[in-house]
Amino acid sequence: MKDTGRSRRPAATAIPAAALALSLPFIASPSASASTQLPGNAAAKAEAVAGKARPVTDPRLVATEKKQEVLDKVAGQITEGLSESDRARIPGFTEIEVDPDHNSLRLHWKGSPPQRVQRILAHLPQGVTASVLPARYSKADLHAARNKLLRGGKPADLRVAGVSTPIHITSIGPAVDGSGLDITYADALGPHTAAPREPLAPAARKDRSLEVKALTDRLTGINTAASYKAPPTEAPTPTAPAKHPVSASPEVGVTNRQHDAxxxxxxxxxxxxxxxxxxSGFGVKNYKGVNMLTTAAHCNGNDGLWRTYLGGDAVGSSDGLAISMTDDVQGIDLPEPQLSGALYDGTAMRLDYYAKPVSGWGHNNVGDYVCEDGANGGVHCNVQISKTDIGVTGENGVYRPIADLAYATSLTSDGIAGVNGDSGAPxxxxxxxxxxxxxxxxxxxFDRTVNCPADESVSTVTDGWQRTPWCFKGLYYVPIYQTLQDMNWTLVTS
Structure with a gap:
C-alpha cells in the first residue's frame, strides 16, 4: 500500500510566529474556496475530506512527525521565518539541518551566531539537542559567488581548454556545510534531448571534473566541487507495452484521482x-480572487484545453498569461471554479475519492521528510530533503533559480521519489x-533514473496502458512560498 498514512515518514507542520505572520497573506480561508450551496459531488468530497475511512497511521511515524514539527518551529525562529533563499539576509548564516530521527538540529554558521540565536539554542524544547558547526562561507558569500556563474539569470556555458563543445552547468547550489558551491555539469544539450551515454572513461571524466572545478574556482573566487551529471532522460528506455483501450472512468459515477470533478x-x-x-497541483486564488488549479509550466506544450486524464471531461484552459517558466508553474482557468482545498492520497489507480485537506504551507529545511503526490505514480513518502536553495535546469532546458532537492530513503516504501508523468505534482x-x-x-x-519496483508497473501506473513506466530516486521542486510570492497567488485550504 502507498497510502500516506501507512507508508510515509512524518514531516513538519508548525510554522513559527515570525513565519506565520509572513504566511497569512498567502492563505485563503475555507469560505473563500467553496460555495455556500454545495452540489452533490462537492458535498460528497467534503464528507470524505472530513476524515471518513482513513487508515490507521503507524504511531512511530506520528511520533517522528511531532519531533519534526518541533524542530521546524525552532528552525523557523532561528531563520526569522525567512524562505530557504532569503536566509542569505541573515549575517553569517549558512544552513540549518533538522534531524527528526534523532530529535536534533545542526546549525552551520560563519563566525559566531548572534546573541539572538544563542538564546534560542540555550532554551530548546525538552529532548531537543543542537550543535553549531563552523562554516567556511556564509549563504550570502555563496550567493555572491553563484551569481558570477550566471548570465542573464541563467548559467553561463563553460569553456575548458582542449574541449571543442561547451560545458553546460546543470545545477548550482550551496554546500550544506558551507564549504563552497556544489556544481553539476554535462555536455550542452538542446531542450528535450535525451542525455547520451557517458562519453568518457572514468579516469578521463575525473580529469574533466577537476578541469571544470579549476575553472569555476577561478570564476567565483571560492572553493567549488564539480561533478558530471547529465539530466535524467525523459524518454523511456524500456519497450512500450502494446496499447489497449482505456475505459472512460475506472468506476462509473465515482470521482477519483484519474477522473476528478x-x-x-x-x-x-x-x-x-x-x-x-x-x-494537477494546489488550488490557488489569483490577485483578482479568482480560483485556479496549478500544474507544471513545462507540461503545457501548447495553450488550450485541459481535461481529466480518464473520461476526458473539460477541466479548464490556459492562455499563456498565468505562467512562470522560472518557477515552472501554470495556472489553469476553471469554468467551474470550485476548489476542494485538498489533495488526493494513496495509489495512482485507487478507485474511490480519498483525499486529505491542505491546512496551510511551510518553508523547507534540510532533513525534512516530504511526500510527492503524482497522478501517474501515486503518493511517495519518506522522501528526505538533502539540499535547499538550488538552481537547476529542467528537462525543457529552462533554468529554475530556486528549487529544493529530496531523495527517497530506506523508509520510502517502494524506494522511489516518483514516476514519469508526475510533473506538476504537489x-x-x-x-x-x-x-x-x-x-x-x-x-x-526528477533526478537519478532507476529501475521501477514491482508495484510500479504497467497495471498500477496510470498511463501504463500506453507506455512502460520509468522511475526516479530524487526530485527537484520549487518551494510553494516562492511560487505564491512570484505569482501573487494565495493558497486555497480547507
Missing part, C-alpha cells in the same frame, strides 16, 4: 492540451497526525 482536488490526472499526462508534508497536508512545493524535475 469540481470542486477540483490537487494530485489528479490531467490530460494536457497536447494529450500527455501531468498532475509536494507536501504530513500534518496534524497525518490528517492534513502542509504544502511545500511543486514538482519540476
Amino acid at each position: 469540481a470542486p477540483w482536488t490537487g494530485g489528479s490526472g490531467l490530460k494536457n492540451p497536447t494529450g500527455g499526462i501531468c498532475s 509536494v507536501f508534508a504530513g500534518a496534524n497526525n497525518f490528517t492534513t497536508d502542509e504544502a511545500r512545493g511543486t514538482l519540476t524535475s
Whole structure:
C-alpha cells in the first residue's frame, strides 16, 4: 500500500510566529474556496475530506512527525521565518539541518551566531539537542559567488581548454556545510534531448571534473566541487507495452484521482492540451480572487484545453498569461471554479475519492521528510530533503533559480521519489497526525533514473496502458512560498 498514512515518514507542520505572520497573506480561508450551496459531488468530497475511512497511521511515524514539527518551529525562529533563499539576509548564516530521527538540529554558521540565536539554542524544547558547526562561507558569500556563474539569470556555458563543445552547468547550489558551491555539469544539450551515454572513461571524466572545478574556482573566487551529471532522460528506455483501450472512468459515477470533478482536488490526472499526462497541483486564488488549479509550466506544450486524464471531461484552459517558466508553474482557468482545498492520497489507480485537506504551507529545511503526490505514480513518502536553495535546469532546458532537492530513503516504501508523468505534482508534508497536508512545493524535475519496483508497473501506473513506466530516486521542486510570492497567488485550504 502507498497510502500516506501507512507508508510515509512524518514531516513538519508548525510554522513559527515570525513565519506565520509572513504566511497569512498567502492563505485563503475555507469560505473563500467553496460555495455556500454545495452540489452533490462537492458535498460528497467534503464528507470524505472530513476524515471518513482513513487508515490507521503507524504511531512511530506520528511520533517522528511531532519531533519534526518541533524542530521546524525552532528552525523557523532561528531563520526569522525567512524562505530557504532569503536566509542569505541573515549575517553569517549558512544552513540549518533538522534531524527528526534523532530529535536534533545542526546549525552551520560563519563566525559566531548572534546573541539572538544563542538564546534560542540555550532554551530548546525538552529532548531537543543542537550543535553549531563552523562554516567556511556564509549563504550570502555563496550567493555572491553563484551569481558570477550566471548570465542573464541563467548559467553561463563553460569553456575548458582542449574541449571543442561547451560545458553546460546543470545545477548550482550551496554546500550544506558551507564549504563552497556544489556544481553539476554535462555536455550542452538542446531542450528535450535525451542525455547520451557517458562519453568518457572514468579516469578521463575525473580529469574533466577537476578541469571544470579549476575553472569555476577561478570564476567565483571560492572553493567549488564539480561533478558530471547529465539530466535524467525523459524518454523511456524500456519497450512500450502494446496499447489497449482505456475505459472512460475506472468506476462509473465515482470521482477519483484519474477522473476528478469540481470542486477540483490537487494530485489528479490531467490530460494536457497536447494529450500527455501531468498532475494537477494546489488550488490557488489569483490577485483578482479568482480560483485556479496549478500544474507544471513545462507540461503545457501548447495553450488550450485541459481535461481529466480518464473520461476526458473539460477541466479548464490556459492562455499563456498565468505562467512562470522560472518557477515552472501554470495556472489553469476553471469554468467551474470550485476548489476542494485538498489533495488526493494513496495509489495512482485507487478507485474511490480519498483525499486529505491542505491546512496551510511551510518553508523547507534540510532533513525534512516530504511526500510527492503524482497522478501517474501515486503518493511517495519518506522522501528526505538533502539540499535547499538550488538552481537547476529542467528537462525543457529552462533554468529554475530556486528549487529544493529530496531523495527517497530506506523508509520510502517502494524506494522511489516518483514516476514519469508526475510533473506538476504537489509536494507536501504530513500534518496534524497525518490528517492534513502542509504544502511545500511543486514538482519540476526528477533526478537519478532507476529501475521501477514491482508495484510500479504497467497495471498500477496510470498511463501504463500506453507506455512502460520509468522511475526516479530524487526530485527537484520549487518551494510553494516562492511560487505564491512570484505569482501573487494565495493558497486555497480547507
